[in-house]
Structure formats: C-alpha cells, structure tokens
Amino acid sequence: MRLVGTSAPRAEGEAKLTGRARYVDDLPLTDFLWGLTVRSTIPYGRILSVDFDAGADWSGVTIVTAKDVPGKNVVVLLEQDQPILAADRVMHREEPIVLLAHRDRDRLWELASRVRIEYERWEPVLDIDASLALEQRLFKDDNVFKAIRIDKGDVEAAFARAARVFERTYETGLQEQAYIENQGMVATWDAAAGRLEVVGSMQCPYYVLKGLCPIMGLAPEKVVVEQAATGGAFGGKEDYPTILAAHASLLSYKSGKTVKMIYDRVEDLVATTKRHPCRTRIRTALDASGSILAMDVDATMDGGAYCTLSPVVLSRGTIHAGGPYNFENIRVESRVVATNTPPNGAFRGFGAPQTIFAMERHMDNLARELGRAPHELREEYLLRPGQTTAFSQNVGDDVYALDIQREAVARTRFEERRRECEEFNRSSRWERRGIGLATFLHGAGFTGNGEVVLDSRLKVDVTADGFVQIYSANTEMGQGKDTTFSQIAADSMGLPMARVRIITPNTARVPNSGPTVASRTAMVVGYLVQEACGAVRKALEAHAGRTWRDPDDFASLAAAHHRERGALEGWSRYEPPPGKVWDDKVYRGAAYGAYAWACYVAAVRVRLDTLEVTVESFDAFQEVGRVLNPVIAEGQIEGGVVQGIGYALCEEVKMRDGVMANANFTNYIIPTFADVPEVKVHFAERPYPFGPFGAKGIGELPMDGPGPALASALTHALGVEVNRIPATPEHLLELLGNE
C-alpha cells in the first residue's frame, strides 16, 4: 500500500485550477434554446386559467404545459404525489406551471412576465402546527408523509417511578445547501432516433434516468444521463436535478432543439429543496439521585408540499435521535408532515443534524440542571462495547464514543478552559465567553436494508495499453471521490495513480453503483472498487501465471491478455457485512454498516452590546476507520464544520407567505473567510473491515456537531439555554430579554 493514506493531489484538480473543467453552463453548444420556468405566485389553490398575453411576440417560443407531458405527469420517488408541471392545482409557491424556450435568454425573461395565470386562492398551511391541526388536508387523511416509532425497554414504567421529569423543546430551522454552482441541465431529444440525452449538474445520474422515463414515456435504453463537472451539491443535487432534467427534456421534446436551463441564484434559492425544519421535545425521567431512567423523544419535521425524500430523511433523523448513548429505556416518536411550502429534501446529514442537536442540547441542559459538567454527565451514558443503541443495535466492539470524548476533553483542555471562561465572565462588562461540546455518531451508507435494495454494481477494466478504468455511477462534486477511488484502485493493483482513469458517470457507459449520497461513496462503493480490482488482478495474474513487476510490465501483460483472451474486466456487487440484520417493521437492529464517532469542541466570545458571536476556536475529533487521503478528509471535515457554523449562527431562511423572502446571498448569510476560525481536525483510526483499506464514510458527519457544540458554548457564555438555531443576535436578544 503506497497511496492510500497519503495526500495524493486531487485527480481533477488541474482542470479546476486552470478553468478548463466544464460545468454544465460551460458546455460548448451550437444551435440551442434557453429554457425558463414560470412558477406559481400563490402557496395553495386552483389554477383557473393560463393565458399568454396577445400583445407579446410569441414567435419562435416553445411553450410547454402539463398537457404536453408525453408520459405520466408525475415525479416518481417514494410517493407519486408530485406533478412535473402543476395542472389544476398548486401546492406551494414557485411550483412549476409553464415552461418556455427561446434562442434569446433576455426575451424569455420578458415573456415570462406576459404569462397570466389566474388562481382560486385557498388558505395555505404554512407550518407544522397548522398541518397537525389539519387546517387543510394536503396529504392523505392526516398530512403525515411518514411516522416512525422506536422503543427500547419500558419507558412508561420508568416514567411512573420517576422522582421528577425534565422536559425541553428544541428547534432547528431551514437551511439552504448554497452550493456555489446553481442547478443546471442540458437536454437533447433526438426525434429520429427516439433518444433523449441529458447532461448536467447532479449527484445521481441513475435517479435522473429513473425519473425521466415515466415522464417522457421512454424505455430506459432510450435515455442517457451524464454528469457534467458539478460545483457543489451537499444533497441539494440528489433529487431536484430530476425535475430540472425533465423540464429541459420536455422543452427539447417539443422544440426538437437542444435546451439549456440554468437557474440563477434567486430561482435556485426559492424553488429548490432545503434542510427540513424540525421541532423536538425531549422528556427525561430522573430518579431521586439524578440518574436517567428513561428518555422520551418526540420529533416533527416539516416536509413541505410533496413527499419527495422526507420519509428517509425522517428515518435517519429518528435513528440518530438517541445519540451515542446507552439509555436503558428510550422511545423516539417522529413524523414528517405536509405544508404548503416548497418541498424540503436532502442536505448533508439528512435529518441527523436536527435530532442530534436536540439530544446534545438536552444532555447539556440536563447536566446544567443537575449541576454537573457537560462531559461528565455524558460519560456515564456513552455507549460501551456490547451495549445497545436506542434502536437496539448491539454495537459490539465498534464503539469509540467514550474514547473520542475523553481525547477531545483532554486535548482541548476543556475543563480548564471552562473555568477560564467563567472567570472571564465574572470580570468582563462587555463580553462573555463560553466553551461547549457535542458528542455524536453518524451512520455511513443507506439506512437499514437500503444498501441491499440498491444492489450496487461496479466495473473495472484494463485497456490493452495498461490503464485501469473505473466504471461507476458515483459523481465527483468536490468531495474527492475521483481521487480516493484512484488511490484505492492504484493500491489494489500495485500501480501508480497515473495508471488509473475514472470513466465519466454516464448511464450508457457505467453500471448503477448507487447514488452519491449518505456518506456511502468512499466506504460502500470504494469497497466495490477494491473488490472489482481484486477480480481483475486475479484474472490477469491467472492468465500471465505471475504478477507484474512495474507499470510497463503490467501493460505488457494486459496487452497479452487482450491479444490472447480478449477484454479484461472485473465486476463487484454489494454484499451486506455478515451478521448485520435490520428489522424495518419495528425499527430495530443494525441500522448502518458502520458508524463514525465524534466529539466537537467550540469556544465563543459574545459582545453584549451587539450580541455578535465570534467563534474563537473549533476542534473536531472523530474516529473514521481509516483516512484514505488526509488533505481530502480534512477538507471534508473543515467544510462541513463551517456549514455547521452557518447552520448554528447565521443561516436563516426567512419564509414569508410560503416563500423564502431573503433569497439571495446578500440576505441569506453563509460564513465567509472572516467569520470562521481555523478548524482543527483530529482523526482517530480504527480500520473497519468492510470499508476499502478500513475506511468509513465521513461526508455528513461534520454537519452534526457544530450546531449543538456552539449552542452549548453560547449557553455557557450567556447563562441562558440556547435551544434553537440559528442563534442569530436577534434570537439571543429575545432569550436575554426574557431573563
């Protein structure tokens, strides 16, 4: 092993650094039309009429409405409740109703304002409470897209014998992925061949393919989807690209031309998915000595107007709600409900940051209530080997919660700095300081039996001139997958990275190795890379009767194989790790193949006059199996932590009448260089036997910790419980005003 574990430079780095990388809006196109979407201006109601202003010049304009959908007007995902274009009623603001295409982009903008849509307005349901009160029935009988219950032990009996009950409610807001490259797609319908080609910014080419077929009424072999260089995604390009691809395809189908649709920032912010807002109430039964007898967790998420991925977001959120703790008795009840707001969807962490925020804040508040230090109370309940999670998974030896917290507490001098802050706060008139932590786990890969259902496959082949090529549907979106896959393949083959090529994810050329989501790519698919390479290696060695000495020798053996036996390729297919069983009916068992374990420590300084918060330090400790590439792994953690700092402190989506009111980067504030400290990243490594060279997934992990760690630090600084994020200065003022 020579490359895994080293900071090999990013495989596609040079193309990105020289401006040569082609993102969707950079693709050279000749003879194409621009596409534009006309959207609803009300949150809920019936469409009475759609008219095209007779005074405008509509020549050369392609117009598509629901009537033009050649297949079924439905976005097939978990449910089939969402139309690709609203036909008779609208369920949320900015719902697509009409599509326009024209050669001149500026004229399109003018024409969009000449489409007149008349509505009968209905009273919208805009928040969780109105939805649960059934003010309108938006989804089935109860407005609930999905409800889940987890039970361990006997919660009722524990509450019956409790000396007291400690209860709090926690809230997390909407968050925008804010990838810097807006969504974009190019579609070309070839009428003569009856074939559709789509290229664009996306995480999951096979999701787009699966979504397009029913809408376009095409068989899968008539549709090709390819990923262009993708400028960030964070979950935001998991499900939404299907919709944009379908819109561009519908316009291309009708016009017979290539159609390009690129959202601008405002459209991307108002129309595409965001992180689900969540409200979690936790009740704790305590005995007379302050020991925890039981936890009763109740979480509700706002799914928006259509189901989309909400049930699986809720699933991950529910499973992570119990944190890295061994509670003898715990119940988690959760639900995700419908409202007349744009559908919420995937965002790094996928439900876990919301519930982990609640549990970590609650452990902190409990410690405060009991007069104990936050890390001390946690220590008592952190999972030990052989103990079980809230969803009754015996973690066996794969548990590192206590070790990682102890390491974090020791190396950040947590206790000493807590005292220093308290001393400072006694003497300072204008400022307050605080330090806090959060301890958590994050499961990698699809939840429950999800990986089995995905049934991922991957192919590797060797060219006659001795290059190893990886065929996978997994996408590079900044996370470094092209590099880590190349490292894994190179080491598996005993070759330098320059001998490995990544085949562009294109559904006509690569097998379905599953979506690029859920912290699964490096761990689950990386393992498939290693296995497929193993198969190729074995075949070539068997044919040659020996192994190779160096890359040139490898090339000559590969050439001989091509001459004598033909092409040389190897396949791999996902198999669940042995002994991992999940029961979806009762939500018990091995929810994930592996967990990463983490403890994040944050220190803040707050100005009392403006309530401006400065993050003074941030330390992220995590156990991740094995680090494939230190620079890339650190980059994932640092970037996720800064997104988490934004989630905790400044990223506030202001909804007004069902639409984002601050839909631009002037008013939706993501952290800048000047807003964050150096994020210090510390890895502990304990190889995971079913990850490539021992690696676990880490993509989502860093999103979980900053919210609760910063709220903990703010609570320590200000002496008031901070139980809602984003903790903007306005929110802190409310809290302090109440004291």
Place this chain on the structure above:
Amino acid sequence: MSEEGELTTIRCTIDGSPHEHRCHPLTSALDFLRYVAGLTATKEGCKEGECGACAITLDGVVVNSCVVPAAHLQGRRVGTVLGLSRPDELSALQKAFLECGGAQCGICTPGMLVTGARLLEEGERLTEARIREHMAGNLCRCTGYGKIVESLLRASEEER
C-alpha cells in the same frame, strides 16, 4: 436587449490577448466573457456581486464581473484565471492549491485564484488575518476556507 441597433463594439485585452466583440453595452462583463467571448473559465455564482466566483481584474484591480457592465471593459486590461498559468505549468499559487487542498468542487476556484493572486502581487509577507480580510468577498461552500488560507500562505512563502 438584443436589438441590433443597440450593439456596441468592445475592444479590450483579456489575459494579454486583444479582443473585439459586439454586444449590448449593459451586458455584464461576466456574460461578455462567458457568452460573447466564449471564455467560460470565469464562473457565475450569484449575479449580484456577493460571492466572488466571477472575480476578474480590471487594470489590475479585482472586481466582480457580474456587476460590471461590458462597456467598462472598453480599452482596458482584463485578467482572468486563464492568465495565471503558462500552458504547461501551473503558477505557484495554483500548485499550492493543488497540494494544500484549496479547491474542492472548483466552482469558486477561478475567482479565488484571481483574488488571491492579486494579494500575492502586493509582495508583503502574508498572515492568516490578512488573507482572511482580503479574501472575505469570495465565498466557498466546500472547504471551510482553511485550506485556501494554507494555500495562500504556502504560495507566499514560495514566492519570497
């Protein structure tokens, strides 16, 4: 916007090469570069001057090209990421980005490099604080900024 009579001819140099294109004078400099001159290396992020993805230099001064009208390019020197490296060799800053992990998804990278290269040209010994202040107009959603700071520090050391 596209009426023929309103078009004007813009003459400027882009990364040292003379360019002459006809466009509407209020076309943004960004759209002029990308869609008129066909130089797509400069990226669009927000179109309101907030994110810095479209940063270019105009006679050596960093500007957000999305909020500068093309007419302002008349007779001036435009610098983009394409002018930072020779055909077969990355600049010290680009090499540092590659080694330190300063680029992830890459969409903010052209703007980061243009803004960062201007800072390096000032020739002073860079500190983390100076970098964070100078670069605060360039948003990145992937890196959390630390690796970009490190890239600039390394390039600054290399150049001295």
